[in-house]
Amino acid sequence: MAEPIFSSYGIAVTALVVACAGLLYWHLLPKPLQGIPYNKKSASRLLGDLPDMLRWSAQTGEPFYFLPKLCQDLASPIAQVFLFPGTKPCVVLADGQEAHDIMLRRTHEFDRSPFFADTFRAWLPNSLPALASNEQWKHQRRIFSDTMAPSFLQRVNAPRVHEAYTQLLDLWTKKVEIVGDALVDVDKDILYATLEALWTSNFGRSSGASKLQAENLSLPRKTDPMTGAVVFQDAMLSDEVACTIMLPNSSQIAINSPFGVLHQMVALAVVPKLRRAVMAKRRLVDVEIVAAARRLADKEESADDMTCAADVMISRAQRLGDDLYTSAMRDDVFTYIVGGFDTTATTIRWGVLLLAAHQDAQIRLRSAIEQAHGTSSLPSTEAIVRASMPYLDAVIEEVIRLGDPVPANMRVATCDTQVLGYHIPKGTEVIFPTWGPTHTSPGFPVDENMRSPSSQEHGGKIGSWDESDMHEFKPERWLKRDGDGREIFDQFAGPAIVFGAGARGCLGKKLALLQMRIFFTLVFWKFEFLPTDVKMQAKQTVTRRPKNVSVKLRKLR
Structure with missing residues (x-):
């Protein structure tokens, strides 16, 4: 009479383990942000985009360049990338104008990235790069x-x-x-x-x-x-x-x-x-x-x-x-x-x-x-x-x-906000590649009405690169003539972040x-x-x- 009891108990335990494993697997799977383009294949696997990024890194030696490539593959100035199991996706913004606007003018919505801070936290935990924009940071910045x-x-x-x-x-x-x-x-x-x-x-x-x-x-x-x-x-x-x-x-x-x-x-x-x-x-x-x-x-x-x-x-x-x-x-x-x-x-x-x-x-x-x-x-x-x-x-x-030398900048959203019309939840890390679209290759069409008000107001102050040679070394692209015909340096000739x-x-x-x-x-x-x-x-x-x-x-x- 005991055998059926133990058999039923074993089945129940097995079912519970399988259910827990399934729940854990589901919990660790990528959870895409609504509306933002992403690689559908990556969203269905535990490691997300990491295998593709590692493969790209092995081929090129440049893991961060996988990020603008993802935007190019998706034909979008914005994308989301899944890098570690159980973590929120990061947003990649491959648009120099909007990236510059976020870093310069939207500081009440975006702050120093925790991932960036982690590169200092182990050996410079109280340095300016490691601190959020709090009173301690402001105090130390005055000293520095x-x-x-x-x-x-x-x-x-x-x-x-x-x-x-x-x-x-x-x-x-x-x-x-x-x-x-x-x-x-x-x-x-x-x-x-x-x-x-x-x-x-x-x-x-x-x-x-x-x-x-x-x-x-x-x-x-x-x-x-x-x-x-x-x-x-x-x-x-x-x-x-x-x-x-x-x-x-x-x-x-x-x-x-x-x-x-x-x-x-x-x-x-x-x-x-x-x-x-x-x-x-x-x-x-x-x-x-x-x-x-x-x-x-x-x-x-x-x-x-x-x-x-x-x-x-x-x-x-x-x-x-x-x-x-x-x-x-x-x-x-x-x-x-x-x-x-x-x-x-x-x-x-x-x-x-x-x-x-x-x-x-x-x-x-x-x-x-x-x-x-x-x-x-x-x-x-x-x-x-x-x-x-x-x-x-x-x-x-x-x-x-x-x-x-620095292939990307990063910020974290400190409140629910929007970028190019897409909802960015509080706590989302946003990556701004310094290579690829709008920097060394043509950017993507962007509805100007989807840009932030400050980007729409100030975006015209920074030029754009000639798409025919933006991948080439050409210092002359930074020069222009002033009103007297003299050659001068133009720091706003194009996106530089x-x-x-x-x-x-x-x-x-x-x-x-x-x-x-x-x-x-x-x-x-x-x-x-x-x-x-x-x-x-x-x-x-x-x-x-x-x-x-x-x-x-x-x-x-």
């Missing part, structure tokens, strides 16, 4: 903002950037003496010089990275089997310097792992080299805060006398009555270096490759530099900062546009542009970059960077 004042950039940053890139010129001169016009790898040279520029600007002392790079020239060299480039040994950096590279790069863990920032937190706690980097960061920042406080106490400096960014931030914090040894203060000091040097270095890498591949643009740039600064002596810091050089500005913007826009846009944009202005002036005054056969290919790390940065240099003077 003085370091981006034009007067400070010109008085303090510009000379230090000039010195760092002058050291790079000396390094490359020595490399040319050794290898002639053979192909040579310069990837780390650019990275370390850019790091040195920001390090000295922040702390008022050298990181030693560029000096160590030069000292390695006498060590044995090797040849890259893929490109044939001569590869010099790279500097062995101290832990305090290396942590400024290692910790930002660790954010790849959060980006690539299904466990996100939790995976990165565990890695920072248990992986020996990452754990050392975390401790080195703490030592470095504490030492520099103490040093800055002592300098301020000893000299009673005014804002015009301060010679590094750390002093400016500590001085402002003291005036506001802040504790100098909080996590927020430490993160602000560290953010000054790591917040931009990798993206700036990556953009510069693309710049030397693009100008080597486009000799006509390089020749015109050098002609403009020589016309502004002559050929007898290296352009000075003051001369570079003050020079009006529309073509140089155009080259920099075109390098940013096609180099595309790599730096973001609005209050949550890149706070260091002016510094980054200053660094690139000095770099391109000095380097292309001093050297010619010869054509090579090396194919330009990208790889996605924390930034979109070139796989190889191998160039042929010829010293001009």
Whole structure:
């Protein structure tokens, strides 16, 4: 008599398990937002669009470019993408005008993306990029903002950037003496010089990275089997310097792992080299805060006398009555270096490759530099900062546009709202690709009545790119004639959102542009970059960077 009972019990348990599994499966399946186009096949599978995105990434090395491709496949300026089981879909907006409007003018509806914040949360939890737009963020932004004042950039940053890139010129001169016009790898040279520029600007002392790079020239060299480039040994950096590279790069863990920032937190706690980097960061920042406080106490400096960014931030914090040894203060000091040097270095890498591949643009740039600064002596810091050089500005913007170091910006909807007439629920993350439709390929027709009122009002202030050549490197697209017939730079020639826009846009944009202005002036005054056969290919790390940065240099003077 017991057997039927146990048999019935087993059937009931099995049915319950199957039902629970079915409910769990249903719960984890993508839940499309109403009306917004999506891949129907992806909506019916647990992993959503992830298999297609991984396949695309394996083929191209550029996972983020799957997003504008999805819009192209769906023939729509807006789409939704399903990236992780059980999570809300993200919305992809492939329309430069509307993306710019959202970031610049609709800040009461959209804020910093939690996904973007997660790339900082494990190692800079109280930094400006990690914080939502709350009172704490506003307070820290006040502390940080003085370091981006034009007067400070010109008085303090510009000379230090000039010195760092002058050291790079000396390094490359020595490399040319050794290898002639053979192909040579310069990837780390650019990275370390850019790091040195920001390090000295922040702390008022050298990181030693560029000096160590030069000292390695006498060590044995090797040849890259893929490109044939001569590869010099790279500097062995101290832990305090290396942590400024290692910790930002660790954010790849959060980006690539299904466990996100939790995976990165565990890695920072248990992986020996990452754990050392975390401790080195703490030592470095504490030492520099103490040093800055002592300098301020000893000299009673005014804002015009301060010679590094750390002093400016500590001085402002003291005036506001802040504790100098909080996590927020430490993160602000560290953010000054790591917040931009990798993206700036990556953009510069693309710049030397693009100008080597486009000799006509390089020749015109050098002609403009020589016309502004002559050929007898290296352009000075003051001369570079003050020079009006529309073509140089155009080259920099075109390098940013096609180099595309940041392949997407993100925001999160803080309330129920609409984008291009589609309902966007509160909490939805919206991704703005900086490549593809309206940027490097033709956009999609959009009913102007579906745009936001602010987009309709201001959209005409930004131009659009010529669809016949928008995928090509053409700095001239950023130039126009003024009323007197003079050629001038037009920053609104077309959509450009790599730096973001609005209050949550890149706070260091002016510094980054200053660094690139000095770099391109000095380097292309001093050297010619010869054509090579090396194919330009990208790889996605924390930034979109070139796989190889191998160039042929010829010293001009």
